[in-house]
Amino acid sequence: MNTLLSDKAYTLIKKKINSCEGEYLSVRRLSREINIGYSPVREACNRLSQEGLIKQLPGIGYYVPKVKEKYFTEIFEYRRVVGCYVFEQVFPFLTQEHVNILSEYNDNMIKYLQEKDIQNFHKYDKKFHLFFFNLYDNSIFTNQMNNIMDRSYYCSYKTVDSVDKKKNISAIEEHKEILKYIASHDKEMAIQKYIEHIDNNEARIKEGYYNNKLEKSLTI
Numbered sequence: 001m002n003t004l005l006s007d008k009a010y011t012l013i014k015k016k017i018n019s020c021e022g023e024y025l026s027v028r029r030l031s032r033e034i035n036i037g038y039s040p041v042r043e044a045c046n047r048l049s050q051e052g053l054i055k056q057l058p059g060i061g062y063y064v065p066k067v068k069e070k071y072f073t074e075i076f077e078y079r080r081v082v083g084c085y086v087f088e089q090v091f092p093f094l095t096q097e098h099v100n101i102l103s104e105y106n107d108n109m110i111k112y113l114q115e116k117d118i119q120n121f122h123k124y125d126k127k128f129h130l131f132f133f134n135l136y137d138n139s140i141f142t143n144q145m146n147n148i149m150d151r152s153y154y155c156s157y158k159t160v161d162s163v164d165k166k167k168n169i170s171a172i173e174e175h176k177e178i179l180k181y182i183a184s185h186d187k188e189m190a191i192q193k194y195i196e197h198i199d200n201n202e203a204r205i206k207e208g209y210y211n212n213k214l215e216k217s218l219t220i
Contacts, residue, residue, distance in 0.1 A: 005040035006047075012036075013044050015119075017054060017064045018154065025054065025062040051147050053154060069206065075152050076202035080195065082141060083129065087194050090135045091187050098135075099183050102128055106175050113168050121168065122153045128175060155205050174200060 012034045017025070031041045049056045055063045105128045112120040126149045133142040174197040181190035 005036055006043040009034060009036045009041045009044035010047055013041070013048060014053065014150070017048070020064045022066050023064050024057075024060065025064065027061060052151065071151075072155055072202060072206055075148055075155065076198060078148050079145075079152070079201075080198045082145065083132075083198060084191065084195055086136045086138075086141060086145075087132050088187075088191055090132050091182070091190060093135065094182050096183065098131070099179050102131060102175070102179055102182075105131070106172055106179070109168075109172050109175075113172070118156075122156070125171070126150075126153075152201070152205070170204070171197070171201065 009030075013025075013030060016030075016034075025045065027038060027042050027045055030045070031038045034041070045054065045062050046056075048054045049062060053064075055065050057063055105124045108124040109121050109128075112118075112124065126146070129149060130142065130145060133145050136142075174193065177193045178190055178197060181187075181193055
């Protein structure tokens with residue numbers, strides 16, 4: 001039961017920190033706010049700390065760090081290197097059935113984008129990218145990429161462009177390009193489009209980050 005409560009607390013707190021950049025988090029206050037006991041909340045905070053989404057301050061509590069450009073660079077370097085490796089390894093085993101499943105994920109992304117539901121949009125974006133990791137079947141890689149994807153979405157929530165329809169449509173179109181070359185068994189072009197997609201994602205988030213900084217500076 002405590003594990004289930006800890007998982008629930010983890011999900012609720014992770015949503016909360018998307019709008020708490022630079023703030024301190026008290027376990028007791030969080031416990032009251034989300035109506036979950038102290039121990040499960042503390043376990044959830046420890047987990048978020050291990051994932052790098054919050055920082056633990058001994059004797060004080062936790063802190064939601066401000067996102068810096070280096071953070072983006074590290075995240076997308078990992079996605080580029082490890083993601084591309086896994087994609088290349090599983091490519092020979094990808095079938096039309098896999099393409100159909102991935103296309104359904106893309107369709108769901110379109111649906112939630114139209115509804116301006118960015119969290120479910122990201123849910124299916126993550127499913128798209130983790131599909132290749134699940135097929136590769138290395139639990140360490142999969143768990144690490146799951147964490148890295150969450151971090152990249154955390155970065156996205158910090159930008160004024162996180163629900164920018166035009167930019168998110170671009171991401172969906174890039175997925176379609178990847179799928180086109182998977183379906184035609186063109187490994188070289190599929191990998192090229194995969195790398196371009198990661199590069200473009202990084203550029204989109206960084207652009208939103210700078211726009212966000214500019215917007216804040218103009219309101220001071």
